[in-house]
Amino acid sequence: MIKLIGLHKSFGDNHVLKGLDIEVKKGESRVIIGGSGSGKSVILKHIIGILKPDEGDVIIDGINLKNLKENELYEIRKKFGMLFQMAALFDSMNVWENVGFALQRHKKNKPGEIRDIAIEKLKMVGLVGVENLMPSELSGGMKKRVGLARAIAHEPEILLYDEPTTGLDPIMADAINDLIIEMRERLSVTSVAITHDMNSAYKIADKISMLYDGRIIETGTPEEIKNTANPVVKQFITGSATGPIKIEGVNHERTLNRA
């Protein structure tokens, strides 16, 4: 179970999270939606302990990350797998070395087995025969798949997805959505995804939470979110430029007049 309580985080003068609360149950697939630069990635980085909150608590399976020593924090990270927005593959290693990285680091398997496990995980994400390529030789969609294979290689209990469909064409995006659903069904993991792609959110979420102005302003099933009464959420999910959400640096008078 993932629990964030009263999270505050600032970067310089920019107060990104302002007392954020969220609770994700075991086995649940939660999607957090919100505008660009609203702090969605910051939430994921708090969950996995890369960022430390200025105030508030992050509790993973009953353990408060605040109380952990450095080596205990690294130990708890073995429960996690994370897919990055641009995949973040190690460009000095080939595909199977990327996928097998955690296995090789934590020495749970014999060196000879790692390549086979990596190939098997690549197969799970629909990639065959790419294990010896370098990341620079892959397309964007393939990189994401390799990133996903790397995230699941050490059989984590929690998967975090940072904008899994951003930058992909609609068909590839849908294929990634299907993969995310498949991962949840096959590996029965808890997952938290952040996105501003509503098609993806409706498809992969058990519950959707909307992040706005540093807080979660609404949480509900995809159906509940679609029929929301909250004007902010409504504006976001319909993708309208007019409404209570202000777009930074844009002259609203003009936008409104033209609308």
Added chain:
Amino acid sequence: MIKLIEKLGRTIIAFSEGLGSILILFLLTVKQIALPPFEVRNTFKQMLEIGIKSLPVVIVTAIFTGMVFALQTYTGFKRFGAEALVGTVVALSMTRELGPVLTGLIVAGRAGAAMAAELGTMKVTEQIDALETLATNPVKYLIVPRFLSGLVMLPALSVCADIIGILGGYIVTVGLFGASSVVYWKRTWDFLEIDDIYNGLIKACFFGASIAMISCYKGFYTSGGAEGVGKATTGAVVLSSMTILISDYFLSSLLFK
């Protein structure tokens, strides 16, 4: 006037902050060196990168420095009949100063820039965050091997530079000016003390460690995409070179009494 003082103050604060952050990173690095597992494979890879691959440039630099040194001192010393001392001058300046400093500057430009650019790119493409999510300490995985390689390979390269520089001096003095080979070697060994070499190597160790720490720090705290990586790389080379040249004076005044 007040603006000038404000600007100066800001520069000093930024400088102190930077220095403090490098020191903290250094302490974290030392802590990670002591803790298992040891990054043997990565360290050897970095030694190859920093040491062996810098060797050709170090050889060329050292041989021509030795040669030009002999050329200048021979013609200069001839004016007062001291050309027999060329061997001594070349040997002392190579071991005490030029060996470590030139090697340091070459490694700063070659390996330091590469370190900052590689780590900087890893930072802006979230590869360093990815290491964390794969339960791998980036200080241990990325900085420790580079730090150890700098610490070990700079003195090693420096010894090569010393020897090759002295040989360069020999080529010019004996080969070009036809001075006696025996006198060159005798004058070289007569006045060269083991402390000259030893203290030169202590400086080289310091330079190696500084280059690695500064370059890794610059890479590790890169922000702002491709431009940021460029800035980090330039910053790493400039700051490493400055550190080498400035600390060289103070280390020399401490070590050579």
